[in-house]
Amino acid sequence: MSPTPVTFTSPDQPASYSWEATDEEVAARYGLPLESVLRFDLNTAAAPPEMAQQVIGAGRFDMPMSEYPPADYRRLIAAAAARYGVEPDEIVVGAGADEVLDIIGKVFLPEGSTALVPVPTYAMYRVITEQRRAHVLPVPRLGSAEGYALDLPAVREAAQEASVVWLCSPNNPTALAEPDGAIQSLLGQIAADATSAGRDRPIVVVDEAYAEFAGRSVTALRFEHPNLITVRTASKAYALAGLRVGFGIARPEVIARMNPFRPPGSVSTVSVTVVTEALLDPTLADANVKRVSAERDRLTSALTKAGWSVGPSTTNFILVDFGSVERAAAVAEGLLRRGLVPRAFPATHKLADHLRLTVRDEGQDDRLIAAARELDVG
């Protein structure tokens, strides 16, 4: 759900997810009314789609709530297949994209194996790897001038030791997709190296949680590269993070290896029904992406005018460079005092002098803009 405190420990003491402070904790710590707390740290939408409450209010679900969810998630998978342009047997369902990542870990990361993680990135790749008692091989991304893109030669080299390569495009928390053709080229190199060495290709995961905002996906590469698994979610463009639905997409033979490791039914019947309808809505995600893109431009422009150094983004969040850890910390504190929760990074993190901020709606973002104008960030 969140980004990336990436420091590397022993898999005997696996990293765990660093839970965000709850609204209640933020309100209590800063002496604020609970309703004044706004989350700019979770990359969630300002509001759920109206259809969600309508579907729920109608009270007609795929199954009665007393029964287990449909064992084969048939309607949900059909809707996702149509939406993502793949076949139903190319999809596995998880309780959020996080569960899809967990299933990948269970299938493809035996104890003692190695997973490549280009950093900085989403924290769960490391967490899941270390929970399997497998090792994380971190590969630094290029710098901000290069859009934090993958260091392709370094990733290619490191991939030779890896069972799984965890990629995220657009990357969280750096906000940009890989350049056109980069992942395709990397997949080709990985395939060539594996052939030369006479080994199986590693599984390459491309987490596309933010793909709708960038308007691109590498899913079509699965035919040439059956070691590719793309991951999608209802949490971001569909604005339904609270329902916990995610998908893994891969060739049927890969899905067939993953399916035995999925739980009997981890996604609630209510979530199944609402997300099915959301995926069947031809305009929902597009409208949200369009709105977020326009609002991101407005927010970026206003924060830039307020003196903040806002990086480019093809996601629903922005990354702001404050130039020093101290200044980033001071801004974070100033925002929190106003009930605006930013994503900050630990002092040892490569982005400790940055904050990540979610693009929300105009009214909510105006509070952020007003704060930026007030805060002394010189």
Added chain:
Amino acid sequence: MSPTPVTFTSPDQPASYSWEATDEEVAARYGLPLESVLRFDLNTAAAPPEMAQQVIGAGRFDMPMSEYPPADYRRLIAAAAARYGVEPDEIVVGAGADEVLDIIGKVFLPEGSTALVPVPTYAMYRVITEQRRAHVLPVPRLGSAEGYALDLPAVREAAQEASVVWLCSPNNPTALAEPDGAIQSLLGQIAADATSAGRDRPIVVVDEAYAEFAGRSVTALRFEHPNLITVRTASKAYALAGLRVGFGIARPEVIARMNPFRPPGSVSTVSVTVVTEALLDPTLADANVKRVSAERDRLTSALTKAGWSVGPSTTNFILVDFGSVERAAAVAEGLLRRGLVPRAFPATHKLADHLRLTVRDEGQDDRLIAAARELDVG
């Protein structure tokens, strides 16, 4: 969710959950209208509680559906703690009890370790163990005359090799709780043996999915035996299987070891809210248990009169002994032709000559009773 096809394979090819045929598949296979299919195989309730639709219809959830579920599940955990008579820091939340079992596997079953499984029992203990590339050590339960109780000396002996002991009381699919004091006695023996051998005690899991129906729980033993984890669920007595909420209960130091392995938020916000309210309802589970118990007696009596050999039960299901695999298969086929789905067991299973049947409501059970009268089971 279901019981127990227990045959033992290599953990290199871990057992997977055998998904039940869906309603659609049953209807198609037997040429039945979809709405005529009734599930007697899933140990679910005839209907969800009325409060569930009311809470959902009100549309007020712990968080908006666009936000992630509450990171600390605070209200849900408080409600569960009050319900189960434990402290909030003694609870871990999962997407169904199955996820709690999965977390236990992640924490306490390293690759190559051993888990003890008294058989027959719920299938997921084996699935989760083998997914961890750990080994299952099966210990046969006593026979029907002994209520399929644990073979205590055999379990004690085998526990000396185990990292985890998976118990289920009342046991699925055999329908009875362990005799009074049996688990306490076993925990004492396991502790004594571990002390003698100078090793840590294995984790002892007692899956109490059906505990409300039996009116007993071993949770209080956790003080004397901090290696005890009990598992509870909203799926059975609370009649909310479709919402996927389960709990692990143990001493705070055990929960503290499990928490880092729980996903950031696998339970949907809607499920969090509805199950919180269900747990806070002082009468819901009791009323359901009372109704199920009365209906179980009626069903048992009617099926017995129809010539079936129905075993005793302190759960929401019954186990029927047909005396031969052929007769059980013939009855199963006869029920399926009527749209009534029983739980049958594979030919190699110890209970292959039995069927397991859920206690539903009077109208639904009457269809089962009518079928029993019609079917030639002589």
